[in-house]
Amino acid sequence: MTLNRTLAPEFQAIDHISLIEPEHTQLPNGCKVYWFNSGDQELLRMEWIFGNLRFDSAKPLLNMAVNTMLTEGTSALSATQIADKIDYYGAFLQAEYGYDNSQLTLYSLNRHLGHTLPVIKDILTDSQFPEKELDTYIRNQQQKLQVSLQKNDILARRAFNRAVYGDSIYGLSADAVHYQQLKRADMLAHFKQMYQPANCTLVIAGKADEEALKQIIDTFSDWENAADPADVSQQLIESATEHFYFTEKPDALQSAIRMGLPMVNRTHPDFPALQVLNTVLGGYFGSRLMANIREDKGYTYGIGSGISSLKYGSAFFIATEVGADVCRNAVDEIEKEINLLKTEPISEEELSLVRNYMLGSLLGSLENVFSHADKFKNVYFSGLNYDYYTRYTEIVKSVTAEELLALANHYWNFDEFYKVIVGKY
């Protein structure tokens, strides 16, 4: 029998996606602990996650700087000693600042927990932010900032966030002068208020067997809260009134474009369907923006769109870097694609492809136990539970072209988009 290579093989649509839910407990000091026990390897990922403190525009960098400098020394251990211990036991320690929460992550082999956990305990209870390390941090960050500010895509992102999120923790663009304002006393005070057990969620994934859990919980059971609870509220976000921002770079070979507008976040009933709409527009390699602006016109190496869902706000955005000479054409084509989704229903053929792609992508994102923990964090920190994923998969499977058309009309008005261009226009 000859093989007919023009015919695609039969395939199955993804019917069910099973997610692992964590077990949990709460320590007497208020620290919430969630764990996923699975995997063949004798290793663990532990994330101590803390809500950021309320934004203070007079001291805008504190949330970020305090988090980044957690590994810079305690009363007992210098920055170098912390690094030595962690590296010696083949562990990995990362401080990660986020818009809503900031965290300390430790990857460790189970057999070395006895050596690695005490270092974390020391950091979370007794970070000192030594003056010398603070000076080094300020100097190095200011140097790195100079490099970042030469990159058009970074400038575009800063201007866009500033416009959409205003003077808030999300809209902040660090400047050299902000680093200069950092004071050790402020950092210590911020640290004490934020890094306390009642403001901490510990998420553990990997070989979280009884022995490992006991070791972790024993280490942190005598961790004490500060006198006052952490204030993790944020003020209301006010977007800018100006909608167009152009920074000219006369020598630019490419222009960075970023545009979009405030959007509902994950907790809104429309969110899953908006994800489908976004995927059609610019959320995957075969998206309309890629097909038109990269694959048909060749204006860019890449273009995409997305929805960033945050606790107190959210934004829909389109981002790309295009040849400087075709910047206006690219903006026109983006407008065309937006308007097309508002006037013509998506064909069932395209929609079914996107449905399958999104479900496959969700399934494929569950690579190992760490990914299951990541899925948990997505809903947990949005104040949702696993019903969200059930609803998400249902809506991805069933949302109609008419519903998507209505959503595009409701949420997208190109004239109301914030538009940022850095380069030539």
Added chain:
Amino acid sequence: MVKFNRFTLSNGLRVIVHEDHTTPMAVVNILYDVGARDESPEQTGFAHLFEHLMFGGSINIPVYDEPLQRVGGENNAFTSNDITNYYITLPAANLETAFWLESDRMLSLAFSEKSLEVQRNVVMEEFKQRYLNQPYGDVWLRLRPMVYKQHPYQWATIGKNLEHIEHAKIEDVKAFFKKHYNPQNAIMVVGGDVTTEQVKALAEKWFEPIPAGEKYERNLPQEPEQQDERRETVTAKVPLNDIYIAFQVPARTDENYYALDLISDILSRGQSSRLHRSLVREKQLFSEIHAYLTGSFDKGMLVVEGKPLENISIEEAEAAIWQELEEMGKAPITDEELTKVKNKTESTMVFAEMALLDKAMNLAYFELLGDADLFNYETENYLKVTAQQIQEQAQRVFRKENSSTLIYLAEK
């Protein structure tokens, strides 16, 4: 320990199967034994441009991405100076779609003029985005020709210049395909929720009918040992001064590779590493400094790169780097420091086993180096390295006459 089964089809295609039933997904990774080093000096950037064209439709399937996305799959590819690697992740139930797509483009491309025209533009925009419109983006365009005078590693995968890409013709594309893209020059790894029998049956059905093609015999000019100190200074629109020092080092398959990789770890892996500790923290000369190996199949590079603080002269900064490098040749490192970098390497290997796609890529890579099973002996090879070997290699490599120094001066 990554277990696998291995067989070869009658047309020479090597197939490796790694069963991992903890996931509902499958990966298909196809490595073609061709990289930028196989290009003609007059037509650089071609292997990478060709990678883009592999997504422009094949002989029986007009578009590549769409049918894959329709079954819930994703794909991507990369080109290096040594290899071109394509990979697919998809629900294991739809594995056959990946075989259908990959076998058709191994059989023959559509060679569409439109696809060539568009991808030329896309790659030129990529060239601008990553190499020209970024501060320090052109570093590899400058540094490679300093380190390599004979070997084709003297150009970057993106190519020497925009013109080479602009002038690519469809005849060139066809000739390149014929020369490099056939079963004899490829290695396929299938991993995930699959069985060896299933993969064997699918491979025989979709890949075995593809003609074996001609075997490409690689015969590249090898780079002679460097005898002279090389140096270039450029004044550029960059915000900060930057120092790059590149050293010639033995190939990936050389027995000394592991010692050299540990040398780069001792110098620069993590906050406790020597360069960071001494030059960023203690002496406060640099805002950041790194060292890394290229891990090339032929003679490679060990690169040290650092941005001095604004009040520090290039001379002082450079002298401080050399002092650290020469230190490694003067005395053997302590057991404790050696154990530290070995422990880090060992745990990195354990973590790497958590990722299915990484395992598949590694199996293909090591099979090309000679045997997929070498992947399972990597940790052992690192653990065997002695302090004496590290000292010897440091003495051999960190010499002025084996160095190429590129300085960026910020235009004020």
